[in-house]
Amino acid sequence: MENPIHRQAGVIAFADTDASGWMHFPNVFKxxxxxxxxCLRSRGVLVFDRAEGGWPRVKVGCEYKRPFLAGDPYEVLLEISNIGASSITWEFQVLNAAGETAAFGSMTNVRVNHVGRPVLITGEERSRLERGIHSAARSADGAE
Structure with a gap:
């Protein structure tokens, strides 16, 4: 990933592994x-609020290249590939301690109100989300 807008490091938790000590595959999403x-909090964008809604996922995908064991360090890199009228698509890459790609993929989230109905991303949210991303990653016409 050339220019991630957010990086976050951590260590694979024992609780996220199976009986053999390997990380169980869905935990990469965690x-x-x-x-x-x-990333959203650092930009002042709502993550979730019972009265205002949030960003549930509508599509996720991941490819796995290398396994993780309990205690292995990792780093998540995030990039925004598209901001639509009410959706955002993230690209992610998870690196191991050697800097090798262990997993990569994408997820699309939709901005919803408190009852789960899609709402337009406000101008303020869009401005905060677009901070630091390349113009090529932005939706040209604001369409989904």
Missing amino acids: YVEAAEHA
């Missing part, structure tokens, strides 16, 4: 989500 939430 680490990516933690990085995503930290």
Whole structure:
């Protein structure tokens, strides 16, 4: 990933592994989500509020290249590939201690109100999300 807008390091928790000590595959999303939430908070963008809504996922995908064991250090890199009228698509890469890609993928989230209905991303949210991303990653016409 050339220019991530957010980086977050951590260590694979024992609780996230199976009986053999290898990280169980869906747990990569837990680490990516933690990085995503930290990125949103750092930009002053709502993560979730019962009265205002949040950003549930509508599509996720991941490819796994290398395994992790309990105690292995990792780093999540995030990039925004598209901001639509009510959605945002994140690209992620999870690196191991050697800097090798262990997993990569994308997820699309939709901005929803408190009852789960899609709402337009406000101009203020869009401005905060676009800070630091390349113009090529922005949606040209604001469409989904």
